[in-house]
Amino acid sequence: MLWPGFLGRSTPDWLRRELDAGLAGVVLFAQNLAPAGGRAASAGERIDTSADDLDVLRRSTTDAGARPLLIGIDEEGGNVTRAEAHTGSNLPGAAQLGFVDDLDATEAVGRELARRSLAVGANVVLGPVADVNTDPRNPVIGVRSFGADPERVSRHVVASLRGIRSAGAAACVKHFPGHGDTHLDSHHAMPELTIGLDELERRHLPPFRAAIGAGVEAVMTAHIVVPEWGDRPSTLNPVALGRLRELGFDGVIVTDALDMAAVRESVGAGPGAVHALLAGADLLCISNPANLGAAAAPDQDERDFREVQHAIFAAIDDGTLPFATVERAARRVGRLADAVAERAAVAAASVAADDGWMPRGARRVAREAITIDGAVPALPGARTVLDLRGRSTLAVASDRDYVERTLAAGGEVLRADAPVPERGALVVLVDRIGADRAQRDRVSAVAAVRPDAVVVDVGLPGEPLPLPTLHTRAASLLAAEVASELLESGVRA
Template structure:
């Protein structure tokens, strides 16, 4: 089938597809509750298994997704013990986690990822290094008893104003993203950890965050096929075990989010993908404030998804609801739809079969653990780009040479919902310097100017978006008051070199922060 065939293929019917048997009262399977559980992947609160979750796992729940609050960084064995307890309740459980490396990590969320993120790897453009990074992520997950990492990001970040993808993508070039997506998939899956390419059919050209709003892609499907679909096709060719559907609206596919649109899954299956199609979280605004997570789960299964990611019960927008009720809302909606005949039992069985096939594959033997001897700080340092450093008013003296005293101005405004709030890893990486930390968002312009006039030694100003008017205004004030300052850009690097001294790190994590310090001590 050609790409043009895929774009014109009719969408499957939303109810009672051909060859599937609707469930009606009196014909329901005895294991209906187990069958419904087998397609649900909820989050939960705590670092141990709550009673409701244990019961659900014993009754066939597909598995769980870990978030940062499920990980105790002070107890190295806690997460593997948690995974073991989950599998004691359901030996075939799928345990997933958003472990992308770089900005988005759950297993290393407190201290920051030790593995460079996609933008740094794309900037370096060494496929063998990206594959090694995939192996490192796979090993990190395997050591924790996790068999699904919801990575890599296969989106092509063609819109620099994109508020949720950005440095999580390998770049803005389709061919580059395709090659690195495939390399990351190969690396992750060498450890029998399922990779999950996301967010199909491509979240890279949006200007809204689907966590908080309906994200729309105003491109034709011909444009999507040219620029955004190839990385997902590359993931399929690399044998990716799962994909994540996006809550984005593409007009030619319909006015519902792609997760709820049969045409989107038909497009993916037409690429030859027969793995597990996982929804993005059902608690995100594109679903939550329209049809709701329960109905969203029903529509997602009818649209061709296999596994329903419920979401993070500690998200601000779920405050006031406990973790069990987030799960039961989806379970109850699926049960009602199955009993009424609206959700054919065969759809549930087909989805459950794919999920169990993934779990069984992940339980296979790995030839050997893959610990590549890679200095990831060196990798992240080689990926950095410096503009206007080492010349002009800075001379040839390294930026961080001299007294060991510096001022660090944090000009960042907010955080990416996917990454969540993080510590200032750069301040931590500068631990052997006498650092005066200044949070620009907490000061007036006059107060910031006074702080800068009192600064001794080097001045670093940390930003995560050169497109942000507020951060640009802070940069202008910093350079006007402290001409010796250097911008540390943790966001997307501009296409053209900046005229002001800058180091572009392509992300913000522990490894990139340590790389920034290493570079600034030498340039």
């Protein structure tokens, strides 16, 4: 029932022992897939892990006779990628796909996300995002959502599921009951939905209903409080998870990471794991131990795992956690692992296949997703990029400088507090103009002294800005490359 992350590109001894003892599997993060020797991977390259010790995980998912493992990975395209975290994704993200509204394209992207996941040894894609993003202030979902309309989100979620499954992987839709109407990031705080149950049912549950109807095998919970369901976040709330079962879902309920502040700073990861199992969760995503950065201990991965494991053992010993609850969860997880393993031959063929959609189809979607305010002048050659963006959510967890480097085309990159350059082509990079007043004010200040500057907005559009603006709806390598091409030639709305 436990799904930890780990540090490094090789399988730690403690993790090998736990896998031998029956651990469900692991979740892969960017630090597990970094190019060997710090080599910079080329855009769209599939990182090969076969040369190192991590291959033990891949063999466990494909070799006949091996116990099947569930290997998860956050591959969403757009802003969120693990396999391409060091280069940026060259696949469209959800906001781009939802805006273009081409279901065949969304299915093709889902298929490619699954192929790339399988290529690095993962057989569970932690996506698509089924959240309906109705709050423009949302700092953690935003462009990761297919949009603000529940019907549009529903049909794209189903299309993405079709694509993922057709390539041989399992999908895990997220984040039930919907993280789209929040203005706090559950990585750092405890969000609370301020809407009533009627609106929740009408606007935020339809994509989950559609996914269940399409046969989704796993659903990830959100660490958000729905007051009418009580004061516990949905991950730890039997009312919330009971509602998911009432919708007809009989697959694996996966928790969002238990090290996120919404759980860690309220009840703690260990007690939170026990509460989640008692509430009806089946598979406990423990953490990305690299989230602590320099504060992480050398054995942070094992520490995080043991905290949860020991809390569960103690709760079984003292009767707080009935063993029947543990067995129920383990059975569901085992059924999913068996089902994914049965697709191994199909998955191997799908990884090698190429339906011709990439890269031309991806670039078409990225271009059609861009909207333009005003007349963007041609800015050929090197440009100065003034990056006004704040820190990204831990959900992104990837290098971000590929966006500004691509837009700069060999020019200089300046941070938000730098003086505005007096001459030369200037691009102002923003991502939250609909919610971050400081970004809007800074753009206005730049416009007063450099009316010839151009804004590239990689978030969701808000009110018009006082400068010509390209809205890309993604902070990805693909979106930056297409925007840079438009800057090279100039374009009008």
